[in-house]
Amino acid sequence: MDLKQLEHFVAAAEEQHFTRAARKMNIVQSGLSASIRSLEQEMGAPLFVRTTRRVELTVAGQVLYERALQIIAGVRDARRAVAAISGLERGSLSIGTCASLNAFFDLPLLLGEFHALHPDVEIRLCHSTAAKLMDKVKDGSIDLAFLPLYEKSREIVSMPIASDRLIVAHPLGHPLEGRESVSLHSLAGETFVDFQLDQGTRRIVDRAFAAINVSRKTALEVGDVQVLLDLVARGFGIALVPYTFVMARAALSTTPKIGITALRKPGIRWELVAAFSGRAGAAQSRNPAVAAFTGVLESVRSEKILF
DSSP states (O other): OOHHHHHHHHHHHHHTSHHHHHHHHTSOHHHHHHHHHHHHHHHTSOOEEEOSSOEEEOHHHHHHHHHHHHHHHHHHHHHHHHHHHHTOOSEEEEEEEOTTSTTTBOHHHHHHHHHHHOTTEEEEEEEOOHHHHHHHHHHTSSSEEEEEOOSOOTTEEEEEEEEEEEEEEEOTTOTTTTOSEEOSGGGTTSEEEEEOTTSHHHHHHHHHHHHTTOOOEEEEEESOHHHHHHHHHTTSOBEEEEHHHHHHHHTOTTSOOOEEEEEOTTOOEEEEEEEEEOSTTOHHHHOHHHHHHHHHHHHHIIIIIBO
């Protein structure tokens, strides 16, 4: 059985006449009759009662007719869905990335998966801080960005990628060493090494302290997590960073050692997301490459791209 046979059968059932059905399908009547006879042989039952003036469905034919309509509609839907993606022969896709991405997320692998499906779509990468990337997504300068979610906004739609908890990183021998957990309030008198003001993790930390009306002293601000943790190891201060950052650093035997202490519950959660414009008619609908990329991201994010 093939799709053409079902289409011939449905045409005959609806026209109740082989000649009119053949004309509708743009084939000769003998070809349509042969197609239906072959289908009847495969089904093992007559599908039509034939008279000199018209044809009518048998009981078996009525059962097949309902199924055939569903099959034909399903195949057409599948063709439209595939055409919407595989028809993406050209275009461009602009993606924002930030410094925190590499510890969680294999972006090159994701881009490779997308490129294999859409080799002629131009991919442009924009590396910046979370705040600047958020602005670029909002104003449409880039299609999407991977960043720490530091604020909720109606202008942004986010897809969760990874979640982590912030911990206190401190030099070895620091008074916090050996303590299982500490509260945010207890860190008020500490000196901090921080990320820059427009980085997502910095904004998450600043808001957490502002929420409990605690101010803190920042000795140094840096844009790179490895530099930040090196400064912590050298005694310049403590830092609040995602646990995964510290574990990734611990795997490098050449880096100076640091200590870690947990934050007492509820702690501070840190979430990496893919951020898209939430405005009506935004990038997802304007740029078919975004929809295609989102589909690839959905299909591989849980099993391949997360470290």
